[in-house]
Amino acid sequence: MPGTKVDVERVFHALGDPTRRAIVERLSEGPASVSGLAAPLGITLTAVAQHLQVLVESGLARTEKRGRVRTCSIETAGLGALERWILERRSGWERRLDRLGDLLAEPDKTES
Amino acid sequence: MPGTKVDVERVFHALGDPTRRAIVERLSEGPASVSGLAAPLGITLTAVAQHLQVLVESGLARTEKRGRVRTCSIETAGLGALERWILERRSGWERRLDRLGDLLAEPDKTES
Numbered sequence: 001m002p003g004t005k006v007d008v009e010r011v012f013h014a015l016g017d018p019t020r021r022a023i024v025e026r027l028s029e030g031p032a033s034v035s036g037l038a039a040p041l042g043i044t045l046t047a048v049a050q051h052l053q054v055l056v057e058s059g060l061a062r063t064e065k066r067g068r069v070r071t072c073s074i075e076t077a078g079l080g081a082l083e084r085w086i087l088e089r090r091s092g093w094e095r096r097l098d099r100l101g102d103l104l105a106e107p108d109k110t111e112s
Numbered sequence: 113m114p115g116t117k118v119d120v121e122r123v124f125h126a127l128g129d130p131t132r133r134a135i136v137e138r139l140s141e142g143p144a145s146v147s148g149l150a151a152p153l154g155i156t157l158t159a160v161a162q163h164l165q166v167l168v169e170s171g172l173a174r175t176e177k178r179g180r181v182r183t184c185s186i187e188t189a190g191l192g193a194l195e196r197w198i199l200e201r202r203s204g205w206e207r208r209l210d211r212l213g214d215l216l217a218e219p220d221k222t223e224s
Contacts (some may be wrong), residue, residue, distance in 0.1 A: 016128030028204035074205055079198050086191050092140035093186055
């Protein structure tokens with residue numbers, strides 16, 4: 001879904017499931033058919049299709065149907081949203097470290 | 113838990129819950145007491161304690177008791193594990209892009 005705003009809430013929900021995480025791990029190595037995803041995971045095509053639906057809605061995968069074969073690929077929007085969320089958390093504690101650094105660099109007024 | 117190997121499975125499970133994510137978002141801004149976390153979230157101290165337990169076990173938070181007050185802070189190990197998981201996925205598709213680039217750069221043998 002290009003142009004669709006990715007909700008980090010959906011991304012966390014999607015990746016909280018180990019099977020969906022395994023699908024994303026597999027797709028990051030290259031595109032795969034639905035049956036190509038199902039076989040190593042030992043799950044049904046229907047189960048893969050349901051997981052894919054969640055992954056597509058959270059911006060982690062996309063699917064394309066050519067004739068009778070549906071090809072699945074990684075979508076970077078979801079992982080990008082996840083990265084931004086982590087960076088925002090990191091910037092919070094880095095700001096605090098900066099403030100602490102400023103405080104320690106201040107001349108000690110009690111000694112003057 | 114310094115030195116403890118953080119399991120990305122636990123991190124995803126922990127952050128799949130919106131309340132726990134809100135706690136991590138709050139702690140990334142600075143340490144807080146259990147009651148300081150409970151008030152803005154509108155949940156009980158017991159609920160906060162249960163969520164904190166999950167966050168501590170997944171390397172996302174740590175708690176320290178001084179007298180009667182338990183102070184909670186962010187722990188970077190869990191977010192680090194999450195970042196590494198994303199980087200591994202990203203390196204997968206970047207390798208594929210590199211291979212595609214090599215392929216396109218090869219001289220076209222059909223024309224010689």
